[in-house]
Amino acid sequence: MNHVLSNNILLQLEGFVAQNLGLSFPKDIWASLERNIISAAKEFGFDDTERFVKHIISTPLTRENSEILASYLTINETYFWRESESFEALEKKIFPELIKKRKREEKRIRIWSAGCSTGEEPYSIAIALRRLIPDIDQWNITILASDINPKILQKAIIGEYGQWSFRSAPQWLKEKYFIPKEKGKFEIIPEIKSMVTFEYLNLAEDIFPSSLNNTNAMDIIFCRNVLMYFTQNRATQTLRGLYNSLIQGGYLVVSASELSLQNYAEFATVNFPGVVFYRKISKKIEHQQQQELTVIGEEYKPIIFELPLKHFEIEEKTKPQISEIENENLHKTEIPINVDSLYEEALSLYSQGSYTDVISKLQKNNLAVDEQILLIRAYANQGKLGDALKSCEKAIAKNKVDPRLHYLYATILQENSQLNEAIAALKRAIFLDSDFVLSYFSLGNIYRQQGNMRNTKKCYENVLSIINKRSHDDILLEFEGLNIGRLKEIINASLQVSI
DSSP states (O other): OOOSSOHHHHHHHHHHHHHHHOBOOOGGGHHHHHHHHHHHHHHTTOSOHHHHHHHHHHSOOOHHHHHHHHHHHTOOOOOTTOSHHHHHHIIIIIHHHHHHHHHHSOOEEEEEEETOTTSHHHHHHHHHHHHHOTTGGGSEEEEEEEESOHHHHHHHHHTEEOGGGGTTSOHHHHHHHEEEOGGGOEEEOHHHHTTEEEEEOOTTTSOOSOTTTTOSSEEEEEOOSSGGGBOHHHHHHHHHHHHHHEEEEEEEEOOGGGTTOTTOTTSEEEEETTEEEEEOOOEEOTTOSSEEOOOSSSOOOOOOOOOOSSOOOOTTOOOOOOHHHHTSOOOOOOOOOOOOHHHHHHHHHHHTTOHHHHHHHTOSSSOOHHHHHHHHHHHHHTTOHHHHHHHHHHHHHHOTTOHHHHHHHHHHHHHTTOHHHHHHHHHHHHHHOTTOHHHHHHHHHHHHHTTOHHHHHHHHHHHHHHHTTSOTTOEEGGGTTEEHHHHHHHHHHHHHSOO
16 A cells, blocks of 8 residues: 555654554554544644654644544544444343343443544443333433543534444434434434433543542443554553453453454453453452452552642632531541551452452441441442442441541442432532542532533632642542642543533
8 A cells, every 4th residue: 555654754653652642553554543643634733744743753742632643543433333243242132131130239230432432332322221221211321431532522422423424323223313404414312312421531541440530330341442552551551440440240342353452361251143242250269268350460559538638728719508517516627547457458459359358348337437438439339339328328427527428428429320419418528628629520520410511610610729739740649649730631621521
């Protein structure tokens, strides 16, 4: 194939994207690299592709521009009902079994479309679920769709598609679930659109699983045509996070072209007609009666919610009036961190993903507050929201002035789609600690989910008013190790992904 770019320029570009973006483009797929960089050049306002390549190699890119560039380099032609064998396996086997099980437990299903692009995949998932669950309005369905390009996410939120997006879809899909528009466009019906939540997230850089981005306790994760572009180290790191984001027995769905990657050792292979899925199955550990989860690669060490190490004053900020706790004798006091051998043992198990063992070890009365938090998080990461809520309520009854517990309670309520109750819990946390950045950020996320951009901006401004007084590289322990610079970027990108 004749290239527009010379081999020398392509070689330089290959090295640049591997070093700076963690993407791998060996010589046998330079045609794809060239095709995608031509599209990216137009986005950045360059008519001359070679001049654009020389520009990005020689000029430092902002994080925003780096992510936009990465989204073009990993671009794939997505469409509805892509790889129909996957959806056949979902509709005939995986979804029916999951629905049957959850009918006996909590009526909830959590699915993540990672690298969702313009939204055809998550909307297809929503359609498949609605076809199988007659009383779906009585279920708590979470379909998280994430991408690193806010502009692409905005197109997905609008939900309008041309004929090309239906090229492999069954005829009934467009006829039943879309509304014809002008110029050959079709808009997804509101019942399906409302089932999907679109969020900005960088698979290569951001932390998951995390309650901050709602990526924990997933039943199924779709990550198709993403890992194939990553370098080996980046793919391993990403898979470790995806593995930990799944509940026990959860499925990872990748594309057919990614099955040969040597990164799935911790998953069990599940074969369906014409397609292979990977499943998170526990492995028996010698000398132990119960099974434990293992973590891919290097040990993952989650950071338990902590109060900020240092408080900062906020100007012109009004505390919410919370009548429920105003009458309590509330004093801002230092909350002691009670770390003993039990906590250390439980934390070690938690870091290995052994949530069942954490729960078993912490089944006793008179737990210290940090042990209670660990127990609650273990329940939540198993998808046992009922147990998590009960444990959290019990902990709050004994520790009314600990804002971490009110925040944690809010995250569980939010995961259970009880948004108004979650808002109230977050306001209680803020009342107890007016500089609790995490609560402002989560409150802003809920308001954004509700389409209340005025309150969203107020909450994000409160976050910025606190963190702007600290260094760009400072680590926010209460944000699970996120640094201040990255949090600012997430806020700015999230504001672009408006409803």
